[in-house]
Amino acid sequence: MGSGKRGLITAAVAVVCAVTVLTTPGTAFADPGPTPAPTVTVTPDKDLEAxxxxxxxxxxxxAAATDAYNAAEEQAEQQSAQVVELAKKIVEGQEELDDLEARAAASARAQYRTGGLPDEAKLMLSDDPQEFLDGAGRVLQGQRATKGLLGEMKRAHAALKTYAADASEQWEQLEANRAAKAAARKTVEQRIAAAEKLESELEKEEKERLARLEREAAQRAQSAWLDSGVLDGIGEEATERGEKAVRYATAQIGKPYVWGAEGPESFDCSGLTSQAWASAGQGIPRTSQEQWRQLERVAVEDMRPGDLIIYFDDASHVGMYVGDGKVVHAPRPGRTVTVAGAGTMPILGVVRPGE
Known part of the structure; x- marks a missing residue:
């Protein structure tokens, strides 16, 4: 085997090993670059509304950065599998090409042993007509075999080139998503740390007042939403799969929110909804933004238990409608999976995973 071929196989094996390293939990990577730290300020009088x-x-x-992290992770997993598969095809393709070249070499050696005369010349020197005809048949068979062998070698070369190009492209995309994932992770951790620091600066009484303010704001938003009449005449009949998804989601109540988690001990918002529908036999996108983009959209007044309510203009949060104007959702770090009023946050729209 030539050094070029050995290098190709070595490179393919290295790709498999490298992808394994990239997808190993806890693998450390270079810092993707500085991310501006959020400004954390508390007004002198600690205005709790502010x-x-x-x-x-x-x-x-x-939450938005968590969605970006989850999307990059999902894409990286898919691309890792594609790169590994292409690397295997490169190795298999090189082995096939080696076999074809060995057969071609054997044919050339056989011709050399017979004196190097082409079969057509040998026929011209034959005195036996039958031998001539028999030889002519063998010549045609040999020509066809040689042509077929050359065709196979050409196809194998082309396939190998294509596999190598595809592997290179997938590898570049994998690296890009790895960097995006690392950057999103850093943003998530910075924002959560900033929020926790802000909360830690409050006195016990202030924390209690803040919690009361949050409850009051949620109640006002829910009341306004219900008073709009949006749920007047709404159906509460869920499909069989919708019921299964709701049962799964509500069974997780009390489990902690952990960004990037999709169970079974902890969840983020879209991890909860995607796993709930997976338990019902219906696969849906991993992130709230992709759930909004890909799933069927329905009017709020037409929603039913099991449908997903997408929140905020950037589709950065999602909850599952469980009926009676409520959703089950994983709110944010420091909170647990809970049931809340469906109108307590700005609704972007409603999507339906399946019939």
């Missing part, structure tokens, strides 16, 4: 607004902003930014 603090609440700031916390909401930080946690929403963390």
């Amino acid at each position: 603090v609440r607004d700031q916390l909401d902003r930080l946690y929403r930014e963390a």
Whole structure:
């Protein structure tokens, strides 16, 4: 085997090993670059409404970055599998090409042993007509075999080239998604740390007042939503799969929110909804943004238990409608999976995973 071929196989094996390293949990990578740290400020009189607004902003930014992290992770997993498969095809293709070249070499050696005369010349020197005809048949068979062998070698070369190009492209995309994942992770951690620092600066009484303000704001939003009549005449009949998804989601109540988690001990918002529908036999996108983009959209007044309510203009949060104007969702870091009023957050729209 030539050095070029050995290099190709070596490179393919190295690709498999490298992908394994890239997808190993806990693998450390270079810092993707500085991310501006969020500004954390508390007004001198600790205006709790301002603090609440700031916390909401930080946690929403963390949620958006979590969605970006989850999307990059999902794409990286898919690309890792594709790169590994292409690497295997490169190795197999090189082995096939080696075999074809060995057969071609054997044919050339056989011709050399017979004196190097082409079969056509040998026929011209024959005195036996039958031998001539028999030889002519063998010549045609040999020509066809040689042509077929050359054709196979050409095809194998082309396939090998294509596999190598595809592997290179997938590898570049994998590296790009790895960098995006690392950057998103850093943003999530920064925003959560900033929010936790802000909360830690509050006194016990202030934390209690802040919690009360949050409850009051949620109640006002829910009341306004219900008073709009949006649920008047809404059906509460779920499909069989919808019921299964709701049962799964509500069974997770009390489990902690952990960004990037999809169970079974902890969840982020879209990890909860995607796993709930997976338990019902219906695969859906991993992130809230992709759930909004890919799933069937339905009017709020037409929603039913099991449908997903997407929140905020950037589709950075999702909850599952469970009926009676409520959703089950994983709110944010420091909270647990809970049931809340469906109108307590700005609704972008409703999507339906399946019939």
